[in-house]
Amino acid sequence: LQALAARTRQDFLVGAAVALGPLTGDEDYAREVVGNFGALTPENAMKPQFLSPQQGVYTFEEADAILAIAQSKGMAVHGHTIAFTEAMPRWMQQLPTGSKTERDASAAALLDYLTTVVTHFKGRLASLDVVNEPFDVNQGTSMQQNIWYRVFGPGYPAVVSKAVYAADPRVLQYINENGADVPGQRQDALLKLILDTNAQGGHIHGAGLQAHVYNLKTDAISADALTRTLNRFGDAGLHVRISENDVTDGQGKDAQAKQYATVLATCLRSPTCVSYTTWGVDDRYDWWIDDGGSLRQGHDHLFNNGQPTPAYDAVKRALGG
Ligand code: G3I
16 A cells, blocks of 8 residues: 555655554455554554553563564554553652642653653654544544643643653644544634644644544545645644554445545645555454443454455555455
8 A cells, every 4th residue: 555655645654553563463464464554553552541540650672672673674654652641650640730839840740751752752753642632522522631731721732742842853743633624613623723732832743633433424534524624734734644544334335435535535635735654454353332331343454354344455455456
């Protein structure tokens, strides 16, 4: 897929979110990854809860192992993520914020974490989600009041961005969000947050638009809506990564395949859209709990048990292959 995309745009990256376990332990998965993608995003290994289980303690081994594989195969790495409400270790979530003295100490602890992590990975990441999912989980437009917000206030993305820049001025910074893939209030809020962050001295290069399509009836992304979106961010002087595309097969394999191909082809056509990443590789590792509480295998990915799916074939055709 990477080689096909490069025939249209040499610098365009086609990536996947990956986990170390199957990369080193499952030949099918490793072949699918190495044979198709030019960029990797560690799915979980660079989240704060995995990098720093206790304050001042760092566990970089898993992330470093993924980075070493990427480097040996000539793949770029996108880092995911510094400030993410859902993926913080307990010590970080529970930093005290009651008094000014407490907030100052907590600010120092957060910035110490950030600087240690960004310095550790310096020079090995092409890009990084400095803030992930800043907005309401219920698809609203208010900011989640996580520890960064409680310590630094609503302008925390600028604090994060400036501190990342100080530790690694070269890594391209993104704010990554779901539900902002098509024009609407949530997209307005994301665009405004990025522009405000940069107006406050931040260094945000662009938006990560996740493009999770869990319900094709309500969340389908049309070529037209995505094109208008990309033009909007481009006109504002920003770049876009399609950062986490995965598509349900709940409305059939054809609809799934078509949606995958539309998102990738539309991204590839726009100079604003610098890369496309799919969230996961093979259905073998896609498990979820349904409403009734049962564990089910998902069928969201480009591969299923070592074989390409119709979605893979559609993506390949969309790239002219
Ligand atoms: O590895 C631990 C294991 O040691 C422990 O016993 C087990 C018990 O809870 O948890 C395991 O960690 C889980 C991890 O996935 C690895 O399997 C976490 O609990 C679980 O919360 C985590 O879920 C991840 C989720 O983000 C939350 O961080 C998913 O794998 C990951 O695909 C998902 O990805 C997110 C992006 O980061 C942001 N955008 C949405 C996207 C999809 O939800």
